[in-house]
Amino acid sequence: MEQKKIPYNFTLKNPIDIYCEVKKSNIHGLGLFAKQLILKNTIWWHARPQDVLIISKIQFLTLEKSSKSNILENFFQGLLTYSYYERDLDALVFCLDDSRYVNHSFDDNSGASEDENGFCSVALRDIQKGEEITENYCKYTKCSWLENYKQYFDPSCW
Secondary structure, three states, X not given: OOOOOOOOOOOXXXXXXXXXXXXXXXXXXXXXXXXXXXXXXXEEEEOOHHXXXXXXXXXXXXXXXXXOOHHHHHHHHHHHHOEEEEOOOXXXXXXXXXXXXXXXXXXXXXXXXXXXXXXXXXXXXXXXXXXXXXEOHHHOXXXXXXXXXXXXXXXXXX
16 A cells, blocks of 8 residues: 655744744634734645644554543543544544644635645635634545544534
């Protein structure tokens, strides 16, 4: 089986450090906010290898079948809450950087790049300084092996 090349950012900086900060959100819990004006089509997040943890379907299913403790249940909940499915890898991508705080909105201002690179996000329109950065989770690819975990995702997207 051919291994898919991951389109990582191999620079020293992830643009998220320049453009974003975490604050309390009016949408849900914590959110990611623009520290400065982010112009339309600007890549504001491009993950480096150290910014994400890739969890394969086999790894996920092994964890799912293992005995659970309260700590493992909390880990599992965090994993599902702060991950997204990457179809080209058939894997979960757990965001280790602050990109995990991007909240859902049907009036999204951010999303995948035009080439659908699952490892970066671009401004879909100008995002004003202080504005919360949001993505429409319904645009994310659904994962058949996560059907039992809809409670961790926006149910209107399923």
